[in-house]
Amino acid sequence: MPWIDTERCNSCGICIKKCPAKAISMENRKAGINMDECIHCGTCHSICPEQAVRHDSEKTPYDVKKNVEMTKKFMDTCAKSLGDEKEKWKCLERMKKYFNREKVIAEKTLEEIGKLK
Numbered sequence: 001m002p003w004i005d006t007e008r009c010n011s012c013g014i015c016i017k018k019c020p021a022k023a024i025s026m027e028n029r030k031a032g033i034n035m036d037e038c039i040h041c042g043t044c045h046s047i048c049p050e051q052a053v054r055h056d057s058e059k060t061p062y063d064v065k066k067n068v069e070m071t072k073k074f075m076d077t078c079a080k081s082l083g084d085e086k087e088k089w090k091c092l093e094r095m096k097k098y099f100n101r102e103k104v105i106a107e108k109t110l111e112e113i114g115k116l117k
């Protein structure tokens with residue numbers, strides 16, 4: 001899925017005009033993609049003069065970092081709110097279950113969409 005690096009976006013609006021799904025809009029002088037509308041055609045990626053539209057894979061390290069930070073925050077909150085340091089390890093196990101479930105959903109989805117003709 002494409003995403004827009006707002007640091008690079010110069011507000012030219014070319015992607016908004018060319019998007020066939022009308023999925024891009026300008027907010028605070030930066031383009032943004034409505035992922036519910038995006039059909040993943042790649043047009044915006046090809047035409048952006050600033051290379052501001054980036055591939056999803058480039059976001060992977062950022063997303064992993066965000067998930068790890070979120071897990072650490074939940075662990076600390078669990079320990080504080082429940083008044084017991086041991087609670088943070090229970091929280092960690094719950095987060096592992098959560099990410100495992102996400103993984104299973106992705107795997108099953110890939111299995112099912114692989115059958116589409």
Ligand code: SF4
Pocket residue numbers: 004008009010011012013014015016031047048049050051052053
């Ligand atoms: S084409 Fe690129 S620089 Fe222009 S508005 Fe879209 S994302 Fe920003």
Ligand code: SF4
Pocket residue numbers: 002018019020021022023024033037038039040041042043044045
């Ligand atoms: S990938 Fe295609 S549909 Fe999605 S925002 Fe870019 S131009 Fe629009």
